[in-house]
Amino acid sequence: MENKMFTISVYSENNVGLLNRISGIFLKRHINILSLNVSESEIENVSKFIIVVNTTEKWVHNIVGQIEKQIEVIKAFYHVDDETIFLESALFKIESSLLFDDKQIQNIIKESKAEIVTVSREFFVISKSGKRSEIEELYAKLKPFGIMQFVRSGRISVSKEKMEISSMLEGLR
Structure with a gap:
């Protein structure tokens, strides 16, 4: 598999220590984070991490799965550059x-x-x-x-397509 740029979007509760645990997931796999931005999202009390990495789709799929195992994480996605506006x-x-x-x-x-x-x-x-x-x-x-x-700054990004998280988070408003 070929390395590509991927943008990982992580929606989470705003809790202390989560960033450290997420960065540890990349550290264990020796994958360098090229860009990182954390901000509030469109939903009150929900943060959005934007993480840019250069790796294979297999690795990014595994990483997103590991990130989603964190208790505070609501949902995580990954996209290639053509699928986002950044x-x-x-x-x-x-x-x-x-x-x-x-x-x-x-x-x-x-x-x-x-x-x-x-x-x-x-x-x-x-x-x-x-x-x-x-x-x-x-x-x-x-x-x-x-x-x-x-x-x-780090990359900021939104997906071109509507993501399922939008309707899922709508209930949290």
Whole structure:
């Protein structure tokens, strides 16, 4: 079997220690988590984990089964990239003088469809949301100017198709 990127969605109760147990499932199998995001879901008191891994479908199927055995987990799913809508966000902190002294950096921001979220005397901050490749491309263009700080979020994702969890969780509202 061939390795592919999979997005695992886990709906769970919001309990302390669950993240540690879930990450342990990947650790035991020597599978690296490429991206991890945890947030509230569309249902009150239900959290949603978005975990991105590069592995085989057999392994991801087994991992999802192990995750579902955790008491707090309501349901877990996995999808390939074509079955989801996803993006990441990034912030770039850059020296302010470049914004005013170099027209090229303004063009880079405009062409990449990024936005300036704050400007001070010392620095300005650019925000970019999109596919990882778009963020990496902007990073490469800004790097020669000097990036003071950079941070990128984990993947956030929704499935293209309605998932059975939606109707199951509807009863919890």
